[in-house]
Amino acid sequence: EVHLVESGGGLVQPGGSLRLSCADPGSTFSGYWMSWVRQAPGKGLEWLANIKQDGSVKYYVDSVKGRFTISRDNAKNSLYLQMSSLRAEDTAVYYCARVGVCGYCFDYWGQGTLVTVSS
Amino acid sequence: QTVVTQEPSFSVSPGGTVTFTCGLSSGSVSASDFPSWYQQTPGQTPRTLIYNTNTRSSGVPARFSGSILGNKAALTITGAQADDDSDYYCVLYMSSGIWVFGGGTKLTVL
Numbered sequence: 143e144v145h146l147v148e149s150g151g152g153l154v155q156p157g158g159s160l161r162l163s164c165a166d167p168g169s170t171f172s173g174y175w176m177s178w179v180r181q182a183p184g185k186g187l188e189w190l191a192n193i194k195q196d197g198s199v200k201y202y203v204d205s206v207k208g209r210f211t212i213s214r215d216n217a218k219n220s221l222y223l224q225m226s227s228l229r230a231e232d233t234a235v236y237y238c239a240r241v242g243v244c245g246y247c248f249d250y251w252g253q254g255t256l257v258t259v260s261s
Numbered sequence: 262q263t264v265v266t267q268e269p270s271f272s273v274s275p276g277g278t279v280t281f282t283c284g285l286s287s288g289s290v291s292a293s294d295f296p297s298w299y300q301q302t303p304g305q306t307p308r309t310l311i312y313n314t315n316t317r318s319s320g321v322p323a324r325f326s327g328s329i330l331g332n333k334a335a336l337t338i339t340g341a342q343a344d345d346d347s348d349y350y351c352v353l354y355m356s357s358g359i360w361v362f363g364g365g366t367k368l369t370v371l
Contacts, residue, residue, distance in 0.1 A: 244316070
């Protein structure tokens with residue numbers, strides 16, 4: 143059973159950095175593209191980044207390019223999002239999601255981790 | 262910049278039918294954009310409803326269906342129930358490797 147669990151959220155000052163993790167101990171994590179999606183308070187979902195199964199291909203939304211880096215460690219069944227130069231508008235719940243057997247859709251989601259950027 | 266459009270809100274009576282759409286600010290949505298739909302109640306994780314335009318995810322009731330209507334993707338709920346009162350998001354896969362979510366539609370069942 144797939145069970146994605148995010149961690150690493152918290153309060154960070156503007157301009158600061160944070161690394162989010164997403165672990166899935168029990169699944170065939172390495173066989174899937176993985177994504178990060180966020181949701182600002184009271185707002186809609188925003189796709190942020192994708193990473194291929196072997197980590198060789200990555201895509202980002204323009205608003206985080208150059209500031210956020212997606213990576214993965216298949217040996218640890220873990221996905222990461224390194225965030226830097228954080229801004230108030232990055233305040234959101236961050237979800238990891240699996241690009242699943244459905245092809246081009248997100249079939250499993252983590253419970254989310256809250257990142258608050260504030261001084 | 263690609264913008265995916267959704268109606269901000271809809272209301273439907275229990276037992277009624279409602280259709281949400283998912284369009285592009287410039288151009289048409291087609292099956293090759295692989296539209297998928299997600300349901301989210303406040304404070305909860307999104308739930309996958311429909312993928313590849315019209316395939317229901319496992320466990321999703323048959324009252325949910327997806328299609329292409331004209332130049333947009335569409336999600337139809339036939340026989341709405343009280344627990345369908347949620348936010349609904351579509352997402353399109355762009356050939357450039359990125360995904361774009363619509364702004365979401367808030368459905369009220371009353």
